[in-house]
Amino acid sequence: MVIYRGRDHQFGELSEQDKAKLAAYMRSRFLESLSARFQVVSQRGRNTLRVRLTLTGAVTNTPVLGTASRFDLAGAVYNGVQSARDGEGLLTGSVFYAAEILDAANGRLLNAFVSKQYPAPYDIKASVGALAAAEAGIDKGADALVAQLQ
Numbered sequence: 001m002v003i004y005r006g007r008d009h010q011f012g013e014l015s016e017q018d019k020a021k022l023a024a025y026m027r028s029r030f031l032e033s034l035s036a037r038f039q040v041v042s043q044r045g046r047n048t049l050r051v052r053l054t055l056t057g058a059v060t061n062t063p064v065l066g067t068a069s070r071f072d073l074a075g076a077v078y079n080g081v082q083s084a085r086d087g088e089g090l091l092t093g094s095v096f097y098a099a100e101i102l103d104a105a106n107g108r109l110l111n112a113f114v115s116k117q118y119p120a121p122y123d124i125k126a127s128v129g130a131l132a133a134a135e136a137g138i139d140k141g142a143d144a145l146v147a148q149l150q
Helices: 016-037 073-084 132-149
Strands: 049-059 094-103 109-117
Touching (some): 049 132, 109 132
Antiparallel strands (some): 049 094, 094 109
């Protein structure tokens, strides 16, 4: 688990402390999801995958307005449409990351992708707190990776 430090990162004005907090949460959440389905090992070997995650960006929730938009008439309409489309809610944060899946025995890249994850538009819990939506996106991404590997 690394934090991307390139000039083209997508963190905006996110503090180093918040980046570190998200990276730690991401590591623990992906490890938790993967260990529920796969045996986690610390050494390379045959029939073993290595998953390398890079946190490339995060957007915080818009304070007060993010939550209020779930109940406001205009926001409710927009979020309703987005919910039907599995889209991103109004004034909601998100997380960006890259994942690489390698054959641990020889280091050969098997799959790689970049992802943007965000909570469902009506996930009220994810609209409260600056990093709540990014954390909900991490939860969603961890579960999606396990589903992809099955």
